[in-house]
Amino acid sequence: MKGFALACLMAAGLSACAAPPKAHDWHDLVNVGDAGMRARAYHDSGDYDRDVAAADAQAQGWIAARAKTASKPAIVLDIDETSLSNxxxxxxxxxxxxxxxxxxxxxxxxxxxxxxxxxxxAAAIAPTLALVKAAQAQGVAVFFVTGRHESERAATARNLAQAGYANWSGLSLKPDAMHVMTASAYKAPVRADIEAQGYTIIANIGDQPSDLAGGHAERAFLLPNPFYRVP
Known part of the structure; x- marks a missing residue:
């Protein structure tokens, strides 16, 4: 700040000087404690469950209509806060x-x-489980693509089965040694690989924008998640 003031005085005189704008004004920032309380109230009120069900219902309607005409139809789902609740x-x-x-x-x-x-x-997110079962009944293949690491494969598969998910066509986990800046940098190529097997990904469903970024799906459906953000 002293350097800024000196340069300002030398260039134009004190009357022409103004302090540089701050990057953030604390009045505009969300209080983290308040945000946590609001997120907990949102969950406990039942509004979260209703909003998840509404998003899944929209996806399920699209899947039911598109499955009739798509060639080798498939859907891709994230796991955490999409298929299973933590x-x-x-x-x-x-x-x-x-x-x-x-x-x-x-x-x-x-x-x-x-x-x-x-x-x-982890328990199943009930509307997502219903969506998966309905899709499978219509001949749609189900693929799970998660940011969990490969070392968690056995536990993840066991959890999915115990929660009611069965007969899926694929479960992709991130290699233990992989380091990527965003989830989409890992997930989008996995969807491309599924397409390369001849599948038409008619829906991609996740709770993070990064689950859905990068294309390789006809439509993307975002479930609510105010609890955390995955870049």
Whole structure:
């Protein structure tokens, strides 16, 4: 700031100087504590469940219509907060993300994210499960594409099965050594590979914009998720 003032004085005199604008004004920022309370209230009120059901219903209507005419139709689904709910872990951690550590004192925290996923305790998101079953009844192949790592494959497959998902055509997980800046950098090429097998991806369903970015699907459907953001 001293350097700015000196340069300003030398160039035009004090009366012409103005402080550089701040990148952020704290009045415009969302209070993180307030945001967490609002997110919890949104979930507990039932509005979250209703909004998820509405988004899934829209996708299901499109799938039912398009499955009749598409060649080798398929749908792609994200897993976390799309097919399975991690609410017990999220609530215990107050929306923080802790990859390491145990998760054995629920409903209290802390709950390590990897330990939670490896425990295969996540419940199905009911409207998504209904969508999947309806799609399969119409001859649509189901592929899961998740940002979970390959080392979690067995636990993830077990959790999906225990939650009611069955007879899927593919489960793609991120290689353990892969490091990408965005989820779409991994997921879009996986969808391209599915298309290369001759499938027509008539719907791509996820809870993050990055789940849907990058194309390789006729239509994309975004489920609500105010609880976390994946770039």
């Amino acid at each position: 609410w017990p872990a999220m609530a215990a951690d107050d929306f923080g993300y802790f990859p390491g550590g145990t998760c054995d004192v629920l409903p209290k925290g802390p709950c390590g994210a990897v330990a939670w996923e490896m425990s295969a305790r």
